[in-house]
Amino acid sequence: MDPLIIEHIAKNFGQTVAVRDVSFRVGAGGIFALLGPNGAGKTTTIRMALDIFQPDRGTIRLFGGPPGAQARDRIGYLPEERGLYRNLNLVECLVYLAGLKGLPPNETRRRLDAWLERFDLAAHTNKQVNDLSRGMQQKAQFIAALIHEPELLIVDEPFAALDPVNTRLIKEVMREWAAQGRTVIMSTHQMHLVEELAERMVMINRGEVVLYGTVAEVRQQFAAHAMLIRGQGQFGPLPGVVAVEPQHEPGHYLLRLDEQTTPQQVLRALMDQAAYTIEHFAVALPSLDEIFVRVVAGEQGQAQNQEEVLA
């Protein structure tokens, strides 16, 4: 059973359209990425999934049923805007938040021992939250999101304000979580981490889904008209090649092709001529970062053109 199914949801705040039409499905187990530029409607979508807001239109199914009290304890949430009770003792604060998720204080304290140790916070248990560094507070809040062992963990920008060591730690925990058959929905702007961690993704822009599928599929979708070559020869005169870009390592080139030429046609041409020595060939897949910029910039360009036409 898919933990989260969203179908054609929409949400307006007064005259502002926060979410226009969003549909996607998050399967059980694994890490799912929710992407989009600022103001795209990601947080509103998450809040609707968490039953904080109700959609104006569309349906949400959480663990097979409508969102409600029965599903709340099965979800953990790390919001983008971090928050803990600053004047409370760290443990007391976490015990209270776990209590709201139905976890008894004794059990929380028992589980906390291991988590605080793992997150290098064990020496700070008697401190007030206010006295912890920003990174420590973020780790503490991460613990608050998963201490009740939710089946669905939703994390919004989980790596913000973390150093490389702690980023690695959070990545490890998320991978472990997914390996245990739990589901993680991660919203982030750090595209390389999406490529590294997520299997599936959805990108929202201006309140609508613009990309959806596995990360590999999405990259493949944007992969036309470029190839990576390691070898020797003059690649510029090849038919269909419009540009040759040397890469950092010697003997590595990126060949940009015209609209009508495919990488396979160029490969065949290379194989037919003895003047070329090819050691490695790959279709050049764009990074998610590039795709993100292309999609968002393209949308913005279109919107701008429309506005100009209307004007």
Place this chain on the structure above:
Amino acid sequence: MQRTLLVARHDFLRHLRRPSFLITTLGMPLLVGLIFLFIRISMANVNTHTNDTPLNGVGVQQPIGYIDHSGLLASPAPELAAYLLPMADRAEAEAALVAGEIRGFYEFAADYLESGAVVWVDEGMRGPQGEQAIAQLVQAALLAEHGGLAEQLARPPSFQARAAPTEEALAEQRSLQENLLPFILPFAFAMALYTTIFSSAGFLLQSVTEEKENRTVEIILTSLRPWELLTGKVMGLGLLGLVQGGVWLGSGLLMVQLFGGIELDYSSLGLGLTWGTLAIMVGYYILGYLVYGSLLAAVGALIQNVREGSQFVFMLIIPSMMPLWFWVTLIERPNSLLAMALSLFPLSAPVTMALRVPITGVPAWEIGLSFFLLALTAAGAIWLASRIFRAGSLLSGQNINMRVFMRAFTRSEQA
């Protein structure tokens, strides 16, 4: 419900341990106690220095002497004998003064009856001492043929108030201390109720805005509905107010007994301070707190921090301050039209009734109607708050104005 109670417990304990709460709750009685103690000590010193006769029970004083050239004065009464020492002549008196046996002496001239001349002699500049005792001695001599009359004059006034035909007459008959208490105590009760209501409602406002500011509200809303959160907060902080009010009331009554030097008999002071009265006041506290707490919680849901909402809060609490502006009038005429109007107007009812109920027999129908109207207002305030206290409001912060208020009120989002 379990999580609502958890919120209640959490908010109660979190605010109970705040230094500001502890300072206010424990510091107030301490401060009042110190003031009482200071007054008590000052009054004792004043008594020591000005009214030094042995009759006032302050302790044995250094004697004073007197020389009677007129032959008018008899021996002092037995209780004054150790204090007023007769001297044969000026030389003996001066010797006693130099020896420190007496503080000073009075010298009655031979023609005292005609001239009334009496001279006071001492070593310093303190002026005549023991005037009351010497006056008694003279009175006893002058009224020697009317012994009972002299005795009566020597006795301090002892008034007894058996019935009060009018409030004015009663006031005239009572001692100063007894006259002040009926004024001060109801005012103190009203102030305690007023402060407790706004202290709790203020904590509610603070609690809501704090959770918005520190962003915990978003996490909490994944576990609770906004109305469950509001209910928990109202319960926890309402109980906190009761604790604070209880501490103030208890310590106040204790201090009046300890430092006032009187065994409080409220009924003899015209104060109907019974368990029934206390129950009525607790009732007014709960309803008053629900009205103002709900309204302030609604304001808290809309604003980003307490400072932004201060003007709105001030406007809301003005009606409750009206009884305090007229407190003297309300205590002097507790059954006047003004008193009745302020008792029935829900926003001023709690404090007005706290002033009136202990000092006058407020008719049951009036209390009932006042309670009914206040309960109705509390229900309205809770309904209003529940419409505003929603996720959309809690997750945003803005400068509050009437338009923002109305927009939040008419929003169709779930509570």
